[in-house]
Amino acid sequence: MKQLTLVCVLATLISVPAMAFEHFISRDGHQLKDGEQVFRFAGVHAPELHRIEDDARGTCKEDPRGWGQYFKWPTADEQDNWIQSLVLTGHKAMRVYVLSVATPYDQACERETHILPPLEQGGMPRLNETAMVHYDRMIALSHQHGLRLILPFIDHWQWWGGREQLAAFYGEHEDDFYDSNSKTFAAYLNIIEQVINRTNTYTGRQYKDEKAIMAWESGNELKMSTEAFVRQTAAHIKSLAPNQLVMDGTYLKINEFSKTDPNVDIISNHFYTVNNNNSPQEVRDNLKAIDGKKVYFVGEFGLEPAAFLDSVMQAAVHEEYNGAQAAGTFIWGFRGRRHNGGFYWHREYTGNYSYHLPGFPENDANEELAVVDLVRKAMAQMDGDESMAPLPAPQPPTLRVIETPNNIRWLGAPVARWYRFERATKPIGPWQVIGEGISDGRNRFDPASDVLFADPHARQSGQTYYYRVIAFNESGNSAPSNVEQYLEP
Known part of the structure; x- marks a missing residue:
């Protein structure tokens, strides 16, 4: 049955027109454009379209960090279902989570990662082909169903394996990731090159030629980014993928140098109450700081009651500074359906749970319907409508x-x-x-x-x-x- 399902999905992908998207998403000053049309978007952040944290299994005791989880790769049916769930509820774009980096505890915790250590001491990291095939399929299905992707490279944090784990390949400190003269930084640039030049096993196109990829992000919440780090990273990405956009993944601040760097297209920020920046005022302050020089994007915010989230979302929709508005914004976070029924889920340290689409009344304690509806209202408003469109009737399960x-x-x-x-x-x-x-x-x-x-x-x-x-x-x-x-x- 699983083999037959995969064959059906592959056959569907093969039958898709060679270029479902007519244009790459481009930047025009402070706006994103799809051809001549302004491109704005909102949504519930879906970090796991390419790798799943299976919270139902609990914590892996063999991971000495104390919070290491069990991860697995999604099935073809799951990825197709999740991407359609996004598109059919009005999502036009989605930012996913980073490429995962190997840790010494992966085998004991029954998990694989995207990035493997070098075969020889001092060599370059390797891409795990098994992992990247799922990444390929995510891109192909997004192309098929009409979803633009924002793809970050490496994490500041350890959750999926990030800068610390990459630096460990070379006996360096995690902070050396931000040092443009370090071995870790050289490995990071090499990973970027391997990924952007990869040929998608489903579409036959190199990633740099995939119109479904809207933007490459330097990484997730890279709060220690230096000017040399951002400028060299952005130039490297743009030299490899001139038709795709580059996002500065710096966290909690707006870099002055990113506003003038010709290779940076999008400046983003994440809002969380723990950082004292989760408010409508932060949208206003960020827009003023950027001053229309680049596209502005609220990559993540959340973990608060629905009424509060709506106030931030409405600021992202309506606030402007000298005519510039946020191009997009995502509330954290979404988990999709399981292959054999039910949903994956994730519980945050605040007690908030991930949201399921299209929203279910049994999750009222998590205000799920209210959050999904405020997001869908914002989607409509960004397109010039005041109320969200009705859901399409469902497909057969x-x-x-x-x-x-x-x-x-x-x-x-x-x-x-x-x-x-x-x-x-x-x-x-x-x-x-x-x-x-x-x-x-x-x-x-x-x-x-x-x-x-x-x-x-x-x-x-x-x-x-x-x-x-x-x-x-x-x-x-x-x-x-x-x-x-x-x-x-």
Whole structure:
């Protein structure tokens, strides 16, 4: 079944027109442009389109850092579902998380990373081909469904492995990452070159020729960036990928030199209350500091009540300084559906949980519906509308092979909110409704122990039963899913 699904996704990708996007996203002063049209966007930040932190498994005890998680690669179905969930709820662009860097604890914690240590002492790091194929597919599916990507390189932090782990390859200190004369910095530039020149195994195009890639970001929350670091990094990226944009990934400040550097297109910032900068005023202050010289982007903000988040989001939509406005903004953060049902989830140190699209009432304690709706309202406002468009009716969900009717598993449709389950004794019916108003959206779902739906009706020994599922939202219903059978022993 998994092999067949992957073949279907590959076949779909191969059938996509060679260039679904007509233009690269370009910069015109303080604005982004798609051709001649101004390009603005809002959304719920989706960091894990290419690598998953599986919180349901808990913390890996073999990681001495004390918080190391279990990670895994997404399936083709999962990536397709997540990207469609974004696009069908109105997302036009998305920033993902960084390329992960190897740690000594990865094997014990059953995880792989994007960047591997050099084979020889002092050599250059290597890209993990297994990892990069998933990255390839993310880009290809984004191209197919119409999602622009912002791709950061290396993290300031250790979460996925960042500057400290890269520096460890060369016996250097983590701060040497920012030293343009260090071995770590040379390795960082080499990683950038390897990535930008990589040929996508799905599209056949080099990354620098992928119109789905809107911008390359120097890294995530690089709060110790120096002028030499930013200028050399930006020049290196622009020399390799002149048709794609460059974002300064500096954190908590606006670099004066980035405002004048010809190779920097976008200046970003992240707002969090722990840094005393999570407010509508920060949008105003940043716009004033940049003074229209470059594009401004609020890469992340969040971890506060919905009403507060709305005040920041509305500032990002409406505030301007000498005619310049924020080009985009993302609320942290989104997790998508699992291959066999339910959602991935993540709990932050504040107690906030990740959001699921298109939003579910059972997550009211996390204000999920309110947050998703304020984001979708902002999307509409950036396009000149005052109210968000209705969701499209959902596509058919995918019913998985039924090992037991006491635990029926399915991959939900991208914008579905609830489901109807039906059963028959013949593959063409007649169909009996056995479950109505079933949701797959609740937080903290654990596939090892939790059941989303069980057939509540009696079954006769020796009888084959046929099952299908239909997705619903406020706009309508899907066609029925595939049919799966189960022989009652």
